[in-house]
Amino acid sequence: MTELDTLPEDAERPAPRSRLVVMLPLVLFATLAGFFLYKLETGGDPSLLPSVLLGKPAPAFALAPVPVPLADGSPMPGLAAADLKAPGPGKVTVVNFWASWCVECRVEHETLKRLKNDPRVRLVGIAYKDEPANAARWLTDMGNPYVATGLDENGRVGIDWGVYGVPETYVVRADGVISYKFIGPLSDGAVRTVLGPKIDEALAAAKP
Numbered sequence: 001m002t003e004l005d006t007l008p009e010d011a012e013r014p015a016p017r018s019r020l021v022v023m024l025p026l027v028l029f030a031t032l033a034g035f036f037l038y039k040l041e042t043g044g045d046p047s048l049l050p051s052v053l054l055g056k057p058a059p060a061f062a063l064a065p066v067p068v069p070l071a072d073g074s075p076m077p078g079l080a081a082a083d084l085k086a087p088g089p090g091k092v093t094v095v096n097f098w099a100s101w102c103v104e105c106r107v108e109h110e111t112l113k114r115l116k117n118d119p120r121v122r123l124v125g126i127a128y129k130d131e132p133a134n135a136a137r138w139l140t141d142m143g144n145p146y147v148a149t150g151l152d153e154n155g156r157v158g159i160d161w162g163v164y165g166v167p168e169t170y171v172v173r174a175d176g177v178i179s180y181k182f183i184g185p186l187s188d189g190a191v192r193t194v195l196g197p198k199i200d201e202a203l204a205a206a207k208p
Helices: 019-042 103-115 132-142 156-161 188-206
Strands: 092-098 121-128 149-152 168-172 178-183
Touching: 092 103, 092 188, 103 121, 103 188, 121 156, 132 149, 149 156, 168 188, 178 188
Parallel strands: 092 121, 121 149
Antiparallel strands: 092 168, 168 178
């Protein structure tokens, strides 16, 4: 006779362990991981947070540069709102908010280095809540994909742009109007299927 057989009929008997109960957390984790990977490759941030600035001019700002030279040895330019306009024929400005302390910025950095070679793009950066020396060391060690990078040390510019957290990337038309916001780390897949078409839309909107 087992211990369970000696329990009174009205006593609560322990439920047997089910393989389904054991496997359920693993199944849920795999499902969520697959969903987030899919969104990373094809649709940006899963939360789909909106931006009130879409269709509006970029907020006014003027930032000092990250103290690091460009590839040709010339000083890195700072960044201001006026610099986002008229990036050149057939181009848009892509603004990437990043930080040396940001793990996901490291994830997207190789993609940014490839994006800078896109003939449709003038890629600029804003170092968000970062120290000048740390930002400079990051670009020196990781490689600099930007033609200009401003230092937003206190995060004020990021607040004005509605930044939720780095990395975030914005497409700005030649007239200085923000046309698209991508939240989260860019991947080659996201550039191909999401950011690239948004760049084409911005270029088409700028044509007379």
